[in-house]
Amino acid sequence: MTLPDLHALRAFDAAHHIHPFSDNKALAEKGTRLLTRGEGVYVWDQDGNKLLDAFAGLWCVNIGYGRPELGEAAKAQMDRLAYYNSFFGCTTEPTVKLAAKLAELAPGDINHAFFTNSGSEANDTVLRMVRHFWAVQGKPEKDVFIGRHNGYHGSTVAGASLGGMGAMHKQGGLPIPGVHHIRAPYWFGEGEDLSPEAFGLQRARELESKILELGANRVAAFIAEPIQGAAGVFIPPATYWPEINRICKQYDVLLVADEVICGFGRTGEWFGSQYLGIDADIMPVAKGLTSGYIPLGAVLFNDRVANVLREQGGELAHGFTYSGHPVCTAVALENLRILEEEHIVERCRIETGPYLAERWMALSEHPLVGEARIAGMVGAIELVPDKPSRRFFDDRGRVGGVCRDIALRHGLILRATWDAMLLSPPLVISKSEIDELIDKAWRALDDTQRALGR
Numbered sequence: 184m185t186l187p188d189l190h191a192l193r194a195f196d197a198a199h200h201i202h203p204f205s206d207n208k209a210l211a212e213k214g215t216r217l218l219t220r221g222e223g224v225y226v227w228d229q230d231g232n233k234l235l236d237a238f239a240g241l242w243c244v245n246i247g248y249g250r251p252e253l254g255e256a257a258k259a260q261m262d263r264l265a266y267y268n269s270f271f272g273c274t275t276e277p278t279v280k281l282a283a284k285l286a287e288l289a290p291g292d293i294n295h296a297f298f299t300n301s302g303s304e305a306n307d308t309v310l311r312m313v314r315h316f317w318a319v320q321g322k323p324e325k326d327v328f329i330g331r332h333n334g335y336h337g338s339t340v341a342g343a344s345l346g347g348m349g350a351m352h353k354q355g356g357l358p359i360p361g362v363h364h365i366r367a368p369y370w371f372g373e374g375e376d377l378s379p380e381a382f383g384l385q386r387a388r389e390l391e392s393k394i395l396e397l398g399a400n401r402v403a404a405f406i407a408e409p410i411q412g413a414a415g416v417f418i419p420p421a422t423y424w425p426e427i428n429r430i431c432k433q434y435d436v437l438l439v440a441d442e443v444i445c446g447f448g449r450t451g452e453w454f455g456s457q458y459l460g461i462d463a464d465i466m467p468v469a470k471g472l473t474s475g476y477i478p479l480g481a482v483l484f485n486d487r488v489a490n491v492l493r494e495q496g497g498e499l500a501h502g503f504t505y506s507g508h509p510v511c512t513a514v515a516l517e518n519l520r521i522l523e524e525e526h527i528v529e530r531c532r533i534e535t536g537p538y539l540a541e542r543w544m545a546l547s548e549h550p551l552v553g554e555a556r557i558a559g560m561v562g563a564i565e566l567v568p569d570k571p572s573r574r575f576f577d578d579r580g581r582v583g584g585v586c587r588d589i590a591l592r593h594g595l596i597l598r599a600t601w602d603a604m605l606l607s608p609p610l611v612i613s614k615s616e617i618d619e620l621i622d623k624a625w626r627a628l629d630d631t632q633r634a635l636g637r
């Protein structure tokens with residue numbers, strides 16, 4: 184890109200484009216980065232810098248960039264039938280095939296799909312359908328959701344309410360009534376002197392206390408990410424999910440596992456629920472469903488929920504113009520075909536995932552790193568002022584930002600949440616690319632250490 188073009192684009196961006204989750208004044212002054220091309224695990228920016236994208240866009244480009252098959256699938260479907268809706272008793276071939284494919288891939292009797300355009304819309308759908316599920320069974324008072332502090336379930340009204348992000352709740356009068364939050368199983372930050380196992384149990388039992396406080400007859404569902412992503416990749420202690428399973432069954436509370444990040448191979452299993460042993464009734468999915476090539480989300484339901492909606496639900500008064508958009512579902516099918524036929528999930532589980540884990544965990548030897556954690560291909564390192572204590576920096580978030588910017592100068596994209604550096608590369612990353620990722624991360628940590636004057 185020639186420089187005048189770049190300057191013009193930056194000026195237009197500053198003048199006309201409001202960015203999500205950004206301080207738009209500061210951004211307009213600084214100027215945005217323009218990404219121009221992607222291939223495999225790499226993207227290129229406006230200046231021709233080649234960047235190893237260890238965050239897969241936004242946790243989503245599971246098959247890597249630049250696969251022409253997805254564009255070809257989109258074109259073939261657009262040429263044949265660009266659009267038709269799923270209202271009025273209609274449907275299209277790729278949408279039906281995708282629903283059947285998801286039923287095959289999803290665990291247990293999760294056999295039914297409702298299509299949306301995003302993860303946020305999937306969670307808005309969850310809220311409405313779950314309340315409807317209980318209401319039609321004569322339990323309209325069973326309408327309360329329990330989520331988790333710092334959970335992320337999207338940015339629509341219900342999504343942001345079910346999520347537990349304080350900054351989001353401050354804007355727009357959220358959360359909506361009928362949503363409560365419990366604390367997360369974040370052992371590194373909040374476990375204090377407890378063992379991870381004891382802490383995991385304690386945090387799971389906060390769900391039980393909350394249900395008893397609100398009344399089990401009023402609690403409709405518990406929603407949580409298998410591994411809490413945006414909060415900082417909180418991988419729960421092994422005791423956590425089995426106890427949550429027990430509590431949800433005991434009090435007949437539906438269990439919603441938000442698989443938007445964990446779904447489609449991120450943990451080396453097809454779903455995070457399989458990796459962690461979660462008995463979910465409902466699974467919202469998006470992101471890896473299309474590897475981010477086109478927007479698509481879905482809510483996956485088990486037989487119990489689907490049968491009630493079908494047999495007792497009457498007309499479902501919910502849907503989107505683009506529910507089951509045939510171009511999007513055709514792209515998703517092609518993405519799933521590639522993930523499956525090229526054994527990408529399997530390779531992540533048995534070969535590249537363990538290799539990445541071994542090398543990533545070794546970063547915990549760096550003087551700046553208080554903990555390294557990873558599950559499949561999603562992980563984090565926590566930067567700390569005085570190892571081995573698990574204390575945070577006083578000006579929490581600054582050092583993470585410094586490290587992220589330095590990593591970028593070394594050609595490595597990592598995300599910083601507070602002072603945790605988050606990892607979520609395309610699942611197709613090779614061993615030599617993993618070596619490059621780790622070398623760059625070490626150098627970024629060394630330079631961050633130096634920038635702190637240590």
Ligand SMILES: *Cc1c(COP(=O)(O)O)cnc(C)c1O
Nearest residue numbers: 301302303335336337443444469
């Ligand atoms: C990204 C995300 C969402 C929201 O998905 P969008 O497609 O951005 O609306 C919901 N849940 C989780 C766990 C996510 O990471």
